[in-house]
Amino acid sequence: MARRHTPFGAAPRTPRWRDPRTRALVFQVVLLGAVALGIGWIVNNTLSNLARQGIASGLGFWGEDAGFGIIMSLIEYSEAASYGRAFLVGLLNTLLVSALGILLATLLGLVIGIARLSPNWLLRRLAAAYIETFRNIPLLLAIFFWYFAVLRSLPHPRHSIDLFGLAYLSNRGVYLPQPVLGGGPGWLIAGLILGVLAVLALHRWTRRRRNAGRPLPVYPLWLGIAFILPPAVLLAAGGLSWSLPALRGFNFQGGMGLIPEFVALLLALSIYTAAFVAEIVRAGIESVARGQQEAASALGLNRRQSLRLVVLPQAMRVIVPPLTNQYLNLTKNSSLAAAIAYPDLVSVFAGTVLNQTGQAVEVISITMAVYLTISLLIALAMNLYNRRTEWGVRR
């Protein structure tokens, strides 16, 4: 017989070009080459076009004087500061509104998500109405609503709403008394460290007591330590005074002012995202088997305790991944700030700086890289947290 006999169990030898591993390798090399060529062509084309049209390129503008003012900055900034500094101002404003937005949206979303499952009919319905309303309104409209309809209709500073002579509401913003620290930041840090140490000590002590069957109302104590200890240390060190806002000239002077652009953006972002967070929280809670709750009440835990100690910890592993997504969305959505003149990264850097310098390619690339970095950092932090909440799966 001409047919070649192969021993039992041994695969026939395939020619090299049909070997899937070789082919995969070849395809990957070809694809990589094509991508590299494509990138090279695009970069080259962009550069030569920029040069041909006489458009200056490079990052030389970074250190030049910005020359324009910004209404709100967390760091020292003036018109004489550099474009780089303006970038930093915009970045910090973006981070501020995102961080506060994430905090508010989480708290609000948690409360509403739990209320959505409440045995109380009215509470449940109200939560459902909230979710359906805000989830289905486009965010930009919500921002415009808060900015144009609500905050703009507040009175002029001269006729502002006076809250006991301490705070004022007007169409220029919210003015609050600002604490002026006598002792300096060093004492504040000392107070904070002391607070953390106290909380850790308390934690150990209450755990022992709880294990002994004599639990303490531990959360109020924690809050007390966190909010009272650092200011107390500060007060003892150098005293504390208050700067009160007062109307002088065109506007309020002194105190702490929140511009309406910031307030509108923060409200719109947190209220909008909270509706999504609430649904995620509901889904998480509903994913925990009913028996868990029944078991918790059989142990004698009340509804609050079973939610906090039994249900939520198990719900977290369902909640965290989509929650991460919402955090990313909120941060990216904060770029809608440009529509209402809140000086965020997009408005200041990809708006004014781009226009004053004309460096579109550089400025847009940097802006995209910044958002990418922020998103990756949030994802990283949430993934680390997620790993900690996965104990239910791995054990």
Next chain:
Amino acid sequence: MSKLYALTVLLLGLGLAVPAAQAATLDEVRERGHLRCGVSQGLPGFSTPAGGQWSGLDVDFCRAVAAAVLGDAQKVAFTPLSAKERFTALQSGEIDLLSRNTTWTATRDTALGFNFAGVIFYDGQGFMVRKELGIDSARQLSGATLCANSGTTTELNMADYFRANGMEYRPVVFEKSDEVIAAYDSGRCDVYTTDTSGLYAQRIKLKNPEAHVILPEIISKEPLGPLVRQGDDQWFNIVKWTLFAMVNAEELGVNSANVAQMHGSDNPKVRRLLGADGSIGRNLGLEAGWTRAVISQMGNYGELYQRNLAAEPLNIPRGQNRLWTDGGLMYAPPFR
């Protein structure tokens, strides 16, 4: 990450890759059959879309260039652009010509890859406030909140002015003019600042225009003019000389009503302007009758001004935009 980066560069690159394929803008416009012109999104007197038809000084200039190149002033596609978008639109080749109350500055002329074709309107930045504030000078504005357009020379000038005079201010900057004027009207700002022509133009949009006053200080020079991309001299010349033709026509008394009979004039200056003598049209790559098309369809500079700015409801006095022969700054090189 590398995929995203590639995509970024790809998208950015595509925007800039377009003009590489462009030959002479003139040929492109002719082949396409219409001119693509960038204008502002709505500034009475300069460019307003009313009833589906654009009107204004900047708009009329686009039409004049279309008349010069294609013989028909109606063959224009208008692209409304915000202050922030305008330069990228021109750089990327999305438009052939930017005629959008844009200030001629050194940076824009040198680093951004543009050529300014001249000045179509001499302007200067001013301030508008509510009459009830009882203010009669910009020097009294320390501590005020100012509304302005972002990414404009306005934003820089106001910073310069307040710094130079040691005054404090709070800037609220929006991308769109409509948002700026809405913010000012609702009382978010004490002051609205932009080019004086813009103040007059925007004032008529306010709820109660009579309640607002424009302060006397002019804090900057704002020569507004049309601009094109660098690197196409022929196109640059055509746009430049369209503007000069309209100014020269006014100086020589040629207007839309008499251009046909002036063509037979004995005045050598008029004959050269209207293409009866000389080869200026051919040198530009246009028909000999290109100026006749411009003037008969759009009129001379004075007609454009009268129609768009001096008439109701704007009533902007001609001021420094009068011809040099009347003591103004409008001065065009001769057709020779």
